[in-house]
Amino acid sequence: MQNIVSEIEQLKKEKNAIILAHYYVDDEVQKVADFVGDSYYLSKKALEAKEEVIVFCGVNFMGESAKILNPTKTVIMPDDLADCPMAHMVYLDKIDEVRKQYEDLAVVCYINSTAEVKAASDICVTSSNAVKIVKALKEKNIYFIPDENLGRYVASQVPEKNFIFNDGFCHVHTSITAENVLKAKEQVKDALVLVHPECKQEVVDLADYVGSTLGILNYATASDAKNFIICTEMGISYELKKNNPDKNFYSVGHRQFCPNMKRITLEKVRDCMSNLNNQVELDEELRLKANKALERMVEVAK
Ligand code: 13P
Ligand code: SF4
Numbered sequence: 504m505q506n507i508v509s510e511i512e513q514l515k516k517e518k519n520a521i522i523l524a525h526y527y528v529d530d531e532v533q534k535v536a537d538f539v540g541d542s543y544y545l546s547k548k549a550l551e552a553k554e555e556v557i558v559f560c561g562v563n564f565m566g567e568s569a570k571i572l573n574p575t576k577t578v579i580m581p582d583d584l585a586d587c588p589m590a591h592m593v594y595l596d597k598i599d600e601v602r603k604q605y606e607d608l609a610v611v612c613y614i615n616s617t618a619e620v621k622a623a624s625d626i627c628v629t630s631s632n633a634v635k636i637v638k639a640l641k642e643k644n645i646y647f648i649p650d651e652n653l654g655r656y657v658a659s660q661v662p663e664k665n666f667i668f669n670d671g672f673c674h675v676h677t678s679i680t681a682e683n684v685l686k687a688k689e690q691v692k693d694a695l696v697l698v699h700p701e702c703k704q705e706v707v708d709l710a711d712y713v714g715s716t717l718g719i720l721n722y723a724t725a726s727d728a729k730n731f732i733i734c735t736e737m738g739i740s741y742e743l744k745k746n747n748p749d750k751n752f753y754s755v756g757h758r759q760f761c762p763n764m765k766r767i768t769l770e771k772v773r774d775c776m777s778n779l780n781n782q783v784e785l786d787e788e789l790r791l792k793a794n795k796a797l798e799r800m801v802e803v804a805k
């Protein structure tokens with residue numbers, strides 16, 4: 504393994520590359536990354552990148568967002584089949600239909616969406632800035648796509664708006680049930696429950712804290728508590744343990760892993776860097792439209 508790590512380090516210099524990784528990829532991939540973070544942090548890092556090549560260790564919508572925000576860079580994906588199913592869970596026709604029904608409407612899309620969906624939306628959000636952004640919008644009606652659970656969580660925090668939901672979901676987060684969490688709490692009675700807002704309402708209702716992956720990390724690190732039940736993908740435990748060696752982190756079941764994020768391996772990182780293959784390509788008209796929603800997010804979230 505040390506050999507591959509040295510090859511990747513060498514390729515970083517040769518190709519003038521930066522490696523960005525999400526918390527859900529395997530530990531060894533997180534270790535070679537220049538920056539590891541949640542979707543919002545990584546999109547800002549992609550936008551600011553000065554290097555020629557951005558290697559995105561995550562799923563397709565993340566690499567696509569990097570290319571939309573910073574189009575002169577070569578963006579490569581270690582595995583172009585690493586795709587988030589939820590990113591596709593909304594019909595473009597339905598967006599047009601809802602637009603016709605409401606005059607005072609903002610179409611708000613979660614960053615876990617395709618470039619086509621972003622292009623059809625008014626603004627993008629991530630789990631770390633969705634509440635702040637929706638609160639700041641002037642429109643009364645919010646069509647929140649594609650994730651219903653995140654949409655419902657945001658609606659609970661912004662009761663002054665009228666929400667229209669879409670039935671997209673993340674299979675990893677919806678596999679966590681209230682029963683799982685209660686069982687875990689029985690085992691570790693003093694544990695705090697930290698929940699990603701892609702989880703179902705019944706799980707959010709049991710949370711001591713709800714937030715993005717970075718939010719969960721920051722909360723656990725700042726807390727005086729010792730035990731935490733983690734309701735998100737367990738790749739995050741690498742950084743949780745690294746920052747908090749004296750604390751304990753418990754999962755609630757065996758399905759808390761994202762098979763698409765786990766497609767990224769060190770070998771694939773090295774190979775895509777040496778051949779510069781799996782480049783993200785986007786039609787310029789589509790990119791410009793999708794960029795409006797992403798740029799607006801960065802602006803409003805400041
Ligand atoms: P974060 O932005 O919280 O990292 O979430 C990304 C994601 O895909 C959650 O499933
Ligand atoms: Fe998509 Fe869920 Fe995987 Fe996140 S954890 S990338 S939302 S499938």
